[in-house]
Amino acid sequence: MAFHLADFDEAEAIFDSILEIDPYRIDSLDIFANILYVQQSRAKLSDLAQRFIRTDKDRPEVCGLIGNYYSLRCEHEKAVKYFRRAIQLDPTHLAAWTLMGHEYIEMKNPHAAIEAYRRAIDVNRKDYRAWYGLGKTYELLDMTQYALHYYQRAAALRWNEAIDCMKRAQLCADSTETAHFLFLAALYEKIGDIATAAMYHRQLFGLLRSDITGLTAASNNAGLGEKGLGEQVVLRGPGVPLTKVLLGKLIHTGQLSKVVCSYIGTNKYFESQYLNGKVSIELCPQGTLAERVRAAGAGIPAFFTPTGYGTAVESGELPVKYKEDGSGAVEVHAKRKEVREFNGRNYIMEEALHGDFAIIRVWKADEYGNCIFSVAKEACRYTQHNFSGAMARSARVTIVEADEIVPAGSLDPQHVHLPGIYVDRVIKSTAPKEIEFRITSPAPSATSGEPKEVQKDEDALRRERIAKRAAKELKDGFYVNLGIGMPMLAPSFVPKGVKVHLQSENGILGFGPYPIEPMVDPSVSLQLPSSDESQDLRYTLISDIINAGKETVTLLPGASVFDSIESFGMIRQCHSVPMSLGWGGHIDVAMLGAFQVSQAGDLANFMIPRKMVKGMGGAMDLVSNPDGTKVIVLMEHVAKGGKHKILKSCNLPLTGVRCVSQIITDLCVFDIDRHSGTMTLTELAPGVTEEEVRSKTGADYTVSPHLKVMDS
Structure with missing residues (x-):
């Protein structure tokens, strides 16, 4: 006990008393040797070594004693010889593995030292000296991030000694490295020195104003202006800031060199930076991005997915970085993906996406780091699930920004979405939750319950006619996903008595109409007036209930919320069922917009190279x-x-190959046979002739013998 408390004088006196009673006692002799080594008692160590080598030279404790003697004499090769002998006699001799690692450090053989320390950890994962030794070894190799990691592991075992380790690591680290500030702050908090902890936190905040560059960020989207890439992000790169950051600011300051995302959207500045070669972007399908992050957190190095097969995602033709000379030439392309066939279907391989740091936002967190994104019937963050849990699990260090921090034991265990084992820091949120696109419906009349009439221009009326015709494809009980823009109008025209379940990729099943303006409130549940008693207009609105386009929506009775992993699982999954019973997937219909569609059903809708x-x-x-x-x-x-x-073949990068079954435009309706690659004109809009359609269509098609006027 005195040895572990570092009271070496007391420990030496106790061992002297034991050996006086039992001069030939060998048990725990290696601990006594360590004490004498620390006390620099070379003569006493020499006497013990000579006495016990005559007693029993084949005991690992004796070999360890002799090894300590030679180490104190700086004869490191001889010391290693005896420590190795001890291990041969007992492969689980912990002290011998650790001390041999120390000797290899003295011999300038760091790789052998690492192996020795790792073997010690295999014997006992709670051996502070082995974790400390690994930290010191990687520090000598100038691999600061690894050193910090192992010093952190040592810190969990001995707080006071770990602080000294971290301070030394700080001295040898790059001035923009930030991990040691976080760890030192946590260590001082643990021992109750709040003032010193606060000092390290202040230094940490100050680094946000320094020239930290070369960061790689992974986030679903690029947000809006300087508020982009907000609360779910994985960061990789040197000197990653650990505080709550808005990566939109990092984009504007040029600190990001690369972003992995699925959607740039309305962030014009970010788009221009990419097109002008100022930043690299690895475009990744949203479901694939979610699964790559999830795989990293689950220890899975790679997986196969049907998403992106036959497109530039597979071929590697997507531009990651353009040249900065303004020529529009591509400097770096994406990597080509491996293709495999399973059960007659082609898949591409995607690799897991790891992060150094993850920054997420939650509703509640307790002092152990357990987190809740939402709980029914309480003010909470419904769609905050999306990428948050997966991001937290995939990073080496996870920082949580919580709206509310509660004592341990306050959260119902069955409501915890993110266990504290994945969380390294929790900070209190001070910024209010912002809504990017506050989209509302006209307020209903207090008497009739019908929406108030709004004047619409010709473009709006044309879009409504398309959406109205599309709504006829939605059957009672269908599960439907709607793309951004025109498809979102379709549910407004679903016939009475037909109920469809709207799914949004960010994690909603059963969302309702846009809220009326007075309902955009932190938490409101209302019963709207209706002239139709059979029409249940009850729905819940919370400022964090948004669809995949970041628009405010509502939840209908029977709705559910979940994360993006779950959402894209139900999107990709296909069951073999008779066509008469439905299409066979969990999602019956997906409605999307497009830049181009081919007569075979190829779709292009996400980029125009070098332009948009x-x-x-x-x-x-x-x-x-x-x-x-x-x-x-x-x-x-x-x-x-x-x-x-509408073309014979698309000349823009494809979103999918032979995937479109129907095209609905302001002029007509085309049905597509994806397997034969043919297109049939089935309906004409009122006042439109077949000649007009043919002149405005760049593809071959046949005319249905049952051609009719589009009912819109």
Whole structure:
């Protein structure tokens, strides 16, 4: 006990008393040798070595004693010889493995030292000296991040000594390295020195103002302006800041060198930085991104997915970085993906996505780091699940920003979404939750319950006609996913008595209409007036209930919320069922917009190289299962200037191959036979002739013998 408390004088006196009673006692002799080594008692160590080598030279404790003697004489090769002899006699001799590691450090053989320390840890994972030794070895190799990691492991075993380790690591680290500030702050908090902990936190905050560059960020989207890439992000790179950061600011300051994301969306500044070669972007389908992060957290190095097969994601033709000379030439392309066939279907291989740091936001966290994103019937963050849990599990260090921090034991264990084992730091949120797109419905009349009339221009009326026709494809009980834009209008025109369940990629099943403005409130549940008693208009609105387009929506009775992993699992999954019973997938219909569609059903809707990049978002996942999910494209028939959008073959990067089954435009309806690669004109809009359609269509098609007027 005195030895472990570092009271070496007392420990030496106790061992002297024991040997006086039993001069030939060998048990625990290696501990006594360590004490004499620390006390620099060379003469006493020499006497013990000579006495016990005559007593029993084949005991590992005696070999350890002799090894300590030679180590104190700085004869390190001889010391290693005896420590190795001790291990041969007893492979589980912990002290011999650790001390041999120390000798290899003195001999400038760090790789052998690492092996010795690792073997010691195999014997006892709670051996402080082995973790400390690994930290020191990697520090000598100038591998500071590894050193910090092993010093942190040592810190969990001996707080006071670990502080000294971390301070030394701080001295040898790059001035922009930040991990040691976090760890030192945590260590001082643990021993109750709050003032010193606060000092390290202040230094940490100050680094946000320094020139930290070369960061790689992984986030689902790029957000909006300087508020982008907000609360779910994995960071990799030197000197990663550990505080709550908005990566939109890092984009504007040029501190990000690369971003892995699925959607750029309306962030024009970020898009221009990419097109001008100032930042690299690895575009990744949203469901694939979610699964890559999940795989990293589950210890899975790679997996196969149907998403992206036959597209530039598979071929590696997506530009990661353009040249900065303004030529529009590509400097770096994405990597080509391995293709494998399983059960007659092609899949591509995707690798797990690890992070050094993850920054997420939660509703509640306790002092152990257990986190809750949402709980029914309480003010909470419904769609905050999305990537948050997976991000937290995939990073080496996870920082949680919590709206509320509660004492341990306050959370119901069965409501915990993220166990504290994955969380390293919890900080109190001080910024209010912001809504990027506050989309509302007209307030209903207090008497009739019908929405108030709103004046609409011709473009809006044309889009409504397309959406109204698309709504006729939605049958009672269908599960439907709607893309951003025009598809979101379709549910407004579903016939009475027909109930469809709307799914959003960010983790909602059963969302309802846009809220009315007074309902955009932290937590409101209302019963709206209705002239139709059979129409249940009760729904819940919370400021954090948003769809995949970040628009405020509502939850209908029977709705559920979940994370993005669950969401894309139900999107990709396909069951073999008779067509008369449905399409066979969990999602019956997906409605999307498009830049181009081919006569064979190829879809392009996420980028125009060198000109415009929106990102594929979840579209590639939605079209990856065309035999299970009917894909319907809603779009205006021609682009600006009358340019064809329906072509024999697409000339833009594809979102999916032979995936579209129907096209609904302002002029007509086409049905596509994906297997034969043919297209049939089935309906014409009122006042539109077949000649007009043919002149505005750049693809071959046949006319149905049952051609009819589009009912919109």
